[in-house]
Structures are given as structure tokens and as C-alpha cells.
Amino acid sequence: MCVCGGGQGGVIMDSVAPFVLLLLPGLHWTAAEDTSWTYTGMLGQSEWSEHFPECGGSSQSPVDVVTTQTKYDARLAPLTPLGYGQHGNRPFTLYNNGHTAVIELPDWMTLGGLPWLYSAVQMHLHWGSGGPSSGGSEHTINGQSAEAELHVVHYNSELYPNASAAMAQRDGLAVLGILIVIGEEANPHFDNIINFLSRIRHANQKVLIPAFDVQSLLPKDLGRYYRYNGSLTTPPCYQSVMWTVFHERVQISKAQLLKMETILYSSRAGDPERMLLQDNYRATQPLNHRVVFASFTAGSGKELSSGEVTAIVIGIMCGCVGLAVIVRFIVKTVRFCALRHRETAAVNSSTSSWDVLTNNRPAPMQRMKETDKAKEKQQEMVLNSTSQAEKRSSPQSEP
Structure with a gap:
């Protein structure tokens, strides 16, 4: 002064x-x-x-x-x-x-x-x-x-x-x-x-x-x-x-x-x-x-010097750009995972329905076998009845 x-x-x-x-x-x-x-x-x-x-x-x-x-x-x-x-x-x-x-x-x-x-x-x-x-x-x-x-x-x-x-x-x-x-x-x-x-x-x-x-x-x-x-x-x-x-x-x-x-x-x-x-x-x-x-x-x-202020501003801008890239990557990753999850869920759902149909298909075949057996049994009963009738009629025809 x-x-x-x-x-x-x-x-x-x-x-x-x-x-x-x-x-x-x-x-x-x-x-x-x-x-x-x-x-x-x-x-x-x-x-x-x-x-x-x-x-x-x-x-x-x-x-x-x-x-x-x-x-x-x-x-x-x-x-x-x-x-x-x-x-x-x-x-x-x-x-x-x-x-x-x-x-x-x-x-x-x-x-x-x-x-x-x-x-x-x-x-x-x-x-x-x-x-x-x-x-x-x-x-x-x-x-x-x-x-x-x-x-x-x-x-x-x-x-x-x-x-x-x-x-x-x-x-x-x-x-x-x-x-x-x-x-x-x-x-x-x-x-x-x-x-x-x-x-x-x-x-x-x-x-x-x-x-x-x-x-x-x-x-x-x-x-x-x-x-x-x-x-x-x-x-x-x-x-x-x-x-x-x-x-x-x-x-x-x-x-x-x-x-x-x-x-x-x-x-x-x-x-x-x-x-x-x-x-x-x-x-x-x-x-x-x-x-x-x-x-x-x-x-x-x-x-802070002017150079330090400039460096800080550039750093902030680069940080913002980097953050935007990271956010975009995360969003794309989440969307990709969600899409894969939906596709996997659809495949699993289709496989389960096929398994149910496959397990149910033999059942009619079993019922058909039971029907055939019933017919065979019925035919056998008819044959047996015919045979017995023939036996009863056979002695009356002898003189």
C-alpha cells in the first residue's frame, strides 16, 4: 500500500x-x-x-x-x-x-x-x-x-x-x-x-x-x-x-x-x-x-487455475458422455435379456403342451384293447353256447 x-x-x-x-x-x-x-x-x-x-x-x-x-x-x-x-x-x-x-x-x-x-x-x-x-x-x-x-x-x-x-x-x-x-x-x-x-x-x-x-x-x-x-x-x-x-x-x-x-x-x-x-x-x-x-x-x-477449470469442465463433459454410453448399454442389455427370457418361456410352454399330448395318446389304445377283449369274450360265449346246443341235440337223433 x-x-x-x-x-x-x-x-x-x-x-x-x-x-x-x-x-x-x-x-x-x-x-x-x-x-x-x-x-x-x-x-x-x-x-x-x-x-x-x-x-x-x-x-x-x-x-x-x-x-x-x-x-x-x-x-x-x-x-x-x-x-x-x-x-x-x-x-x-x-x-x-x-x-x-x-x-x-x-x-x-x-x-x-x-x-x-x-x-x-x-x-x-x-x-x-x-x-x-x-x-x-x-x-x-x-x-x-x-x-x-x-x-x-x-x-x-x-x-x-x-x-x-x-x-x-x-x-x-x-x-x-x-x-x-x-x-x-x-x-x-x-x-x-x-x-x-x-x-x-x-x-x-x-x-x-x-x-x-x-x-x-x-x-x-x-x-x-x-x-x-x-x-x-x-x-x-x-x-x-x-x-x-x-x-x-x-x-x-x-x-x-x-x-x-x-x-x-x-x-x-x-x-x-x-x-x-x-x-x-x-x-x-x-x-x-x-x-x-x-x-x-x-x-x-x-x-483453481483457468487450466484446472477447463480440465474439470472437459472431465465433466466426458463423464456425461461416458455415463450416457453406459446407460445405453445397460438398457440394451436389459432389453436383450428380456427378449431372450420371453423366447425361452415360449419354447418351454410349447414343450410342455407336447409332453401332455404325448402322455395322453396311449390311453385310447388301451381302451381299444379292452374292447377287443370284450368282443373276443362275447364271440367265445357265442361259440360256447352254440357248442352246448349242438351237444344237447345230438342224442335224440340216434335210433
Whole structure:
């Protein structure tokens, strides 16, 4: 989170002391400018703590979020941006402060879902230089950096009258961290910033831009995030920030990222040498026994890359096709078995009827034999009767 000056601002009360204004994030200097720190070189990050003691503190930001070491906290509710889209006709101020591009935000934009009410101050970006192994984001997840990072800065308006009074207090600031990665399509919401960067190419340049819905820059899922206590990521590195780093990344196109990385200068317009404003991110700092809390369980928070999502979709489609083939095979098998069963039943029924007819056929033959025997017996009786009659008549004919 950038806390340096260099551009003209208008959200601080005129009565605020000048030396305080020098430290307020993204706001203008009211005294001699202090450009005594850079991201690299002799006045780079490794030297910050010599000039700004709190930069060597034990609760510095950014950090690497190791998801397996986060602690789930069911009390972490989804954040609620209030008034982010109620910009009306008032334009935003976009300026180059020599360290980043800053957009001042009206203080009627507030953030709910936190222990106190926080009012918006400004938002700004961090990015890399486009190298194959370069980073860009300040926070990392499991050691992996994103291409860029957006910070939306708020101050505790419930306890403090303004941002300058809050920024040095332990509970003074709340910052949203949004990791930005490259996607296939351009993000039209980020064009509200990127398309105007060419008008503030040099340090101390500013321009009024049309206001827009700030929430459109945030992830859609505001309920899954990491929470920890940390610091400003630039000098003076006050350890006064309650950080919320969203789990869901936001995508922009490669062309949009290229503009962000190559269009701005950290040098002024009149400087003899132009210095590109690149790699304006701080290296991750030790946790030092701090706990990073998660608003979601580890299982539900697994990050999927676009390739993994594509593989899952293809797998589901192949699974559906395979399931359809299996169902069709089962249906055909069932129909075939049913047909075979009916054919077998018909054959068995035919065989049983034939067996019955075969068993019944000899019966008439038996009755015929009995009839023949009766006739033979009757004929025998007739013959016997005739024979007896002949015997009785035989003696009477003898003289």
C-alpha cells in the first residue's frame, strides 16, 4: 500500500498539520517533497528501516499467505461496501505520485462487516515489469505472486476524525488487497483507470476522470478472504493496518497489464532522464508468529487455475458422455435379456403342451384293447353256447 505523496489531493482538512500530511497515503505534500526512498537501489527496501524505524518492525506487510497454516474464523463475515457506486457527477482525481497511480475516493464510501466503520481514502496499484519470472503483487499465496495488486485504503472514521489522525494508530486503517492476474479478455472496469494513465505519465501529474462504481473492481465473492494485522507497505510502514486479502483473483488482459507496466514514469516531466515506474511492490515480510485467519475452510478455498477449470469442465463433459454410453448399454442389455427370457418361456410352454399330448395318446389304445377283449369274450360265449346246443341235440337223433 503506497503512502507516499506527490500529487494534489483534496480529502484532508485544511487544519491538519503539514508534517502529518507528508505521511498520509496518497495525499499531497504541504512541505518540501521527500523522495528519499525507492524500491530498488541505494535507497531501496533494504535501507528503509534506517530512515523509517517502523519499517523494521515485527508486524510488517505484505506477507506470504500459506493456506495450510491459516486459521479458520467463523466470525469473519462477508464485507459490505457501502456507497461504492454512489459517485454521482463528482469526478475522481487520478495522479502519479512517483511511486504509483492513485485515485482519491470520497469519504462517503464506507466499508461494513468490520469491527468499526471505515471510510474510504484512496486506492492505488502495484505491478511488476513484465519479466518471465517477475512478480507484481505485494501479497503472495503459497509463495505464488500475481501480476498486480489493487489496494483500497480506509480509515477508522468511528474512532478518529480523519485519516491522518488514524494512520498511526493500531486500529486506524483497513485496507482491501485484490490480487490481479492475466485473463483472456479485457476487464472493462479497469479501463476506467488504465485508459487515463497516459495523461499522468510523469510524477506529480494529475487529471480528473469520470467517476465509476468502485465495487466493480472488487472480486464478486467478498465472503472468502484472509485477515491479518500488518502495516503500510511503504515508508513510514506504520503497523496500523487490518488487512483483508481476497481469495478470489480479478482478471485483466495482457494488453491492460502491459499499459500499466510501461506507460508511467517515476521521474518528473522536466527530468533529463526518464525512469519507468515498474516493480513498485515490496517483498513479503516475516509473519513473526502472527496468525493469518481465513473466513472459509481450507477445502472450500482451493484456488483453481483457468487450466484446472477447463480440465474439470472437459472431465465433466466426458463423464456425461461416458455415463450416457453406459446407460445405453445397460438398457440394451436389459432389453436383450428380456427378449431372450420371453423366447425361452415360449419354447418351454410349447414343450410342455407336447409332453401332455404325448402322455395322453396311449390311453385310447388301451381302451381299444379292452374292447377287443370284450368282443373276443362275447364271440367265445357265442361259440360256447352254440357248442352246448349242438351237444344237447345230438342224442335224440340216434335210433
